[in-house]
Amino acid sequence: MWFDAFLKENFFESCSTHPLRKNELKKYCINCNMLICQHCVSFGLHRYHEILKVHRHLCKEVVPLRAIKKHFDCSLIQIYKRHGQAVISLNPVKLNELGLDAAESCQVCNRRLNVPDLYRYCSITCKVESVSKKSKLENPVSTTPVESSSVPSIQSPPPPPPRRPQGTLEGVSEFSFRKRKRKGIPQRAPLF
Known part of the structure; x- marks a missing residue:
């Protein structure tokens, strides 16, 4: 299965196929089940994959939440924030200190969690290990990867409200939450 191979890969090494600048292996082709660099994609080998x-x-390898939640629960x-984008760590952080309290x-x-009330695992690898242990003990629990046809367990944001046709206000006035206008009337500086 591609997901197990994905978690075991060593990312950010140089690509042996393309000895060019910026040839770090930081992309993973699900169709080919292999690491690729940006040149592998741009030369068309994996264009539609x-x-x-x-x-x-x-100091950790992360993957965007919106990309991985299609394939994994x-x-x-x-969840961490990287440039305003939600990301999840692939492997446990080695530099992170151990949590003093088990909760x-x-x-x-046993790595410390930022919000222990919301999360139980620090990385995808930890969740895979935990679920595989539980499935060996209980056996009815399914494997961790989620098929793309099923719905991911993360709740999606509510759909946007229906748009009104322009020109129809239907008695709704535009309301500003500001007490004052942002800009005042321009005034010339006093002359001395």
């Missing part, structure tokens, strides 16, 4: 891009964030995994740490590797 499904690709996951891995980023570095504070990301509930209970700690405030990852259930698998």
Whole structure:
């Protein structure tokens, strides 16, 4: 299965196929089940394939939440922000200190969690290990990867409200929450 191979890969090494600048292996082609660089994509070898891009964030490899939740149930995994985008760590952070309280740490590797009330795992690898242990013990629990046809467990935002045709206000006035206007009337500086 491609997901197990994806988690075991070593990202950010140089591509042996393209000895050019910026040839870090930071993309993963799901169709070919292999690491690729940006030149592999631009030369057309993987142009129409499904690709996951891995980023570095504070000494860890992360993947965007919106990209990975199509393939994996990301509930209970700690979410980080990277340039305003929600990301999830692939592997446990080695530099992170261990949690002192078991309730405030990852259930698998005991790393400290930022919000222990919302999350149980610090990374995707920890959740995979936990679910695989539970499935061996209980057996009716399904495997962790989610098929693309099923709905991910993360709640999607509510749909936007229906748009009104322009020109019809129907008694609704535009209301500003500001007490004062942002800009005043321009005034010339006094002459001395």
